Amino acid sequence: MPNFFIEDVFFRHGVHIGVQGFWGYWIFAIYFVAYFFGSLIVLFRRWRVAPEPLKRNIGFIIWSVLSAGILGVIFNLVLPSPFFAEWRFTWLGPIFTAIIVGTLSYAIARHRLLNVRVIAAEMLSVGIIFILFMEALFAKTEQERILRFVFFAIAAFFSSFLVRSVRREVEQKEQLESLAKDLEFANTELKKLDQAKSEFISIASHQLRAPLTAIKGYVSLLIEGSFGVVPKKAQEPLRRAFSSAQQLVSLVSDLLNLSRIESGKIKYEFTKTNLGEVITEAVQELETVAQKSGIGVESVPVNLNVKVRGDKSKLHEVFMNLLDNAIKYSKEGNIKIKTSEKGKNILISITDNGIGISKNEIPKLFSKFGRTEESQKMRPDGMGIGLYFVKRIVEDHNGKIWVESEGIGKGSTFFVELPAFG
Numbered sequence: 001m002p003n004f005f006i007e008d009v010f011f012r013h014g015v016h017i018g019v020q021g022f023w024g025y026w027i028f029a030i031y032f033v034a035y036f037f038g039s040l041i042v043l044f045r046r047w048r049v050a051p052e053p054l055k056r057n058i059g060f061i062i063w064s065v066l067s068a069g070i071l072g073v074i075f076n077l078v079l080p081s082p083f084f085a086e087w088r089f090t091w092l093g094p095i096f097t098a099i100i101v102g103t104l105s106y107a108i109a110r111h112r113l114l115n116v117r118v119i120a121a122e123m124l125s126v127g128i129i130f131i132l133f134m135e136a137l138f139a140k141t142e143q144e145r146i147l148r149f150v151f152f153a154i155a156a157f158f159s160s161f162l163v164r165s166v167r168r169e170v171e172q173k174e175q176l177e178s179l180a181k182d183l184e185f186a187n188t189e190l191k192k193l194d195q196a197k198s199e200f201i202s203i204a205s206h207q208l209r210a211p212l213t214a215i216k217g218y219v220s221l222l223i224e225g226s227f228g229v230v231p232k233k234a235q236e237p238l239r240r241a242f243s244s245a246q247q248l249v250s251l252v253s254d255l256l257n258l259s260r261i262e263s264g265k266i267k268y269e270f271t272k273t274n275l276g277e278v279i280t281e282a283v284q285e286l287e288t289v290a291q292k293s294g295i296g297v298e299s300v301p302v303n304l305n306v307k308v309r310g311d312k313s314k315l316h317e318v319f320m321n322l323l324d325n326a327i328k329y330s331k332e333g334n335i336k337i338k339t340s341e342k343g344k345n346i347l348i349s350i351t352d353n354g355i356g357i358s359k360n361e362i363p364k365l366f367s368k369f370g371r372t373e374e375s376q377k378m379r380p381d382g383m384g385i386g387l388y389f390v391k392r393i394v395e396d397h398n399g400k401i402w403v404e405s406e407g408i409g410k411g412s413t414f415f416v417e418l419p420a421f422g
């Protein structure tokens, strides 16, 4: 706008000198000050209520706007004003705005102050709308102007949608990110709690085991008459006390096994192990329990020479668990144990005529606390940890375990497949 901001330009001592136009100068001065200091007020208001780390970012920007603004006032307003007419440094003012650009870029890149995608979409939309508006304004014919205004209106309408949808998408993404962070935090907290729980179980069960074993031992001695003849009236209560102690011992050992799994502290001593022997020992140990329940145990034929590379005591626990379950979940009949060769593997099956398992409940049995409805009615004292532990041991021996059953009331067969030795 000639004669408005600068009225005249002339050349003196090798530099361009401008003469400030009166109205132009003051309008520019008011605009400049209002723009910079108005933005400072807006920023300051946001700064007061912003949470950290946004507060710190806004603080940065306030300082950069303030310093660039003051330098701009000095070099672009005060010095070239009609009072000083010093024009040599006007190029410095715009250069100092680089301070704002720098701080903003840093805050965006490092602290995600503004979302670049939203800003880009907004700038693109506003740019297009502005160009269309200018084109409409400077159209040559009336018809062209109307047409361009229509274009402008359509573009304005749709770009507002575009900006809104980008903003929404970005907001959702941010929400998701913060949710993911919360989840991660909750997860680590849960892991800590879980570890604390495992440690508690481990300590508690270790402490319980010794006194329980003592109780069981003394009651057993009492029943056997080691401390004199037990009166008839006391015999049954003593037997009950013994079986309750027995139950507690197996509960504690289940809990201990669980805590071993959870803390990853199952230790193995792998040696050449005679599987036939392991199974026979387990059968012998449980024979009296089976007899008491009126159940027979058949081994057809347990090949005494099958050998595996394994931890003898852990494998013992595997078969004790499986046999104990077969007895526990049967009311009558026989339990059959079969050993056969399957390629380079040894396959052991334990079949009972017990309560059976419905097809849809099979998948949960080998997981922690997995129990069938039927078994919960029959034996409310079970915990559903035995098979979880057994599966872990078998898998650590590079073996497999699974169960087959024709359904409820039709018995079940548990299979264990282990690699043969050598």
Ligand code: ADP
Pocket: 321, 325, 326, 327, 329, 352, 354, 355, 356, 357, 365, 370, 371, 372, 373, 375, 376, 381, 382, 383, 384, 385, 386, 387, 388, 411, 412
């Ligand atoms: P528990 O016997 O203490 O419940 P287990 O982990 O040994 O725990 O067994 C898990 C569940 O598998 C049992 O609760 C029962 O529902 C089912 N189960 C195991 N063995 C048998 C079986 N021989 N016959 C029927 N159900 C069985």
